[in-house]
């Protein structure tokens with residue numbers, strides 16, 4: 001099959017990868033901003049024409065429609081737009097208002113469930129927001145939790161205080177003895193603490209030892225500080241979007 005070009009339009013970055021029917025290959029990302037469209041061309045490359053273009057995302061509708069137009073102009077393809085539904089790929093959406101669930105979360109839990117239908121799964125996506133989601137065997141998605149990601153935490157400290165600087169997270173030893181180190185370490189250790197607490201709390205609901213998946217732009221930052229059984233799966237959302245699009249035919 002001609003590989004499909006799959007886009008995940010997040011709140012911070014436009015991620016993409018090439019779906020060959022089994023896995024996502026050649027992942028890339030461009031940060032949003034005034035020059036994202038110019039950056040997209042060289043990032044995606046022109047070595048091959050996609051068999052289809054799949055778009056899913058939580059960014060604003062205007063951006064999603066611009067991306068759709070690019071797909072049509074560049075590859076002459078009407079993109080397959082993926083939205084959250086009540087059921088897809090054998091997974092049930094527990095939200096009373098199904099469309100309220102972020103399509104990135106929906107796609108990630110579908111990809112996780114597909115990888116091992118008989119297992120429990122915990123899916124951590126560390127992006128602009130961090131999400132932790134629980135899936136029981138046979139696609140019984142139980143829902144999850146949302147909290148601010150590293151960049152949002154630092155932004156809000158900087159904006160809501162009398163001048164704490166905007167800093168990147170860093171796993172410094174705690175306690176720390178300076179403001180910058182207190183912020184860097186507080187965000188890094190705070191994210192891990194929140195993730196571990198949420199996972200522990202969700203597993204109280206039951207579930208033998210789950211598969212733990214870690215994806216998102218901050219996955220690499222966190223990976224070495226979460227228990228070793230978190231499997232880094234950078235293309236998990238893209239994989240789920242591709243599977244949903246395949247099922248929709």
Ligand SMILES: Nc1ncnc2c1ncn2[C@@H]1O[C@H](COP(=O)(O)OP(=O)(O)O)[C@@H](O)[C@H]1O
Nearest residue numbers: 010011012013126127128129150151216217218
């Ligand atoms: N090259 C990068 N550009 C921007 N953010 C990055 C990059 N690498 C890692 N990150 C981190 O990834 C986070 C965004 O993760 P991502 O999964 O792309 O977000 P989203 O899905 O919300 O768009 C940012 O908060 C930042 O900390």
Ligand SMILES: CC(C)(COP(=O)(O)O)[C@@H](O)C(=O)NCCC(=O)O
Nearest residue numbers: 010011058100101102127128129146
């Ligand atoms: C929680 C999210 C903001 C995460 O998006 P991201 O950080 O990956 O850009 C996104 O999944 C979303 O907008 N969800 C809608 C609300 C919900 O899922 O309940």
Ligand SMILES: [K+]
Nearest residue numbers: 010104125127
């Ligand atoms: K995401």
